[in-house]
Structures are given as C-alpha cells and as structure tokens.
Amino acid sequence: MSPPADAGEPGPASDSQQGFSPPRAVADRDTHGITGAPAEKATAPMALGGGYWGWLAGAVCSELGSNVMAFAIVWTATGFGGTTAGVVATSTMLFRALLLLGGGSLGDRFGPRRIMIVCDSSMLFVTSFAAVWFWLRGPSIISLVLLGCLLGIVSAFYIPASGVSPLVRQR
Helix, strand or coil: CCCCCCCCCCCCCCHHHHCCCCCHHHHHHHHHCCCCCCCCCCCCCCCCCHHHHHHHHHHHHHHHHHHHHHHHHHHHHHHHCHHHHHHHHHHHHHHHHHHHHHHHHHHHHHCHHHHHHHHHHHHHHHHHHHHHHHHHHCCCHHHHHHHHHHHHHHHHHHHHHHHHHHHCCCC
C-alpha cells in the first residue's frame, strides 16, 4: 500500500477525493492574472431582446429580396446573350466593390439603422418601379444594366450597416 499523497501533490487517487488544491503560484495566476490585479467576475450572457430579433428578420428579408433581384436581372439578361448577362452581373459587383468603403463610412457617420432603412426603402422603390417598367415596356439591355448598377450601389451601403447593426446599441 502506498503512503498517502501530500495535499499539494496528486497521488494515484483522484484529485477531488484527496482535496487537491493547485500550488500557490498557479492559484495566484488564475485569480489575479498576469498584472497581479484581481480578475473580474464573469458576467452572465446578455439576453437577446426584441430589437435583435427585429433586426434579424429585417436583414434576412432584405438580403433575400436583394439576392432574388440580382438573380432575376441576370437571368433575364441571359435572354439577350451571355455577354449581356456578364455585363449586368459585373455592373452590380463593380459598383458594390467601388462604393463599399464609402458605404461603411456613411454607416459610421449616420448610424447603421438609418442607413439600413434608407437602403431598404430605396430598394423597395427601385424594385417596384422596375416591375412596372418591365411589365409596360419589357426589359431592355440598358434597363437591366442600370438596374444592376442601382442594386450594386444600394447594397454597397446596406452591407456594412447590416453587419454592424446588432453590435451597436441604439439609444
């Protein structure tokens, strides 16, 4: 039979059975950190409020609508040929890439919520106008390219605002 282990040294039995406590240096490091200051108490995770769920629902609906619109205009452009479809898709991505940093800075300046509302309202207007235009006159190459440009411009402002919105507490 082996002699009982010392209180500071783990033996063959489990540490919890012997009342194992870590050496003093480890205990100090765990409670006081590297700086020697007392560690902050852990806080409970924040509950998700109604504002978050409202943002999530709005962002999902908006992104779904924008992506369906982008797919629809490129799909319609394929009726005019592959080159036209490529030009329409490129016009959307080009304006998005060129204006994305500016959209982020405007989101910082005016607030993400305001930018998201303006972008969603403008996309509602653009989509409604395009639906009526295409119903009355039919799609044309220039109207599809213009619609792609508008979609890219609006998404360049919407994407940075929607990415930061749940992180910023609105007051």
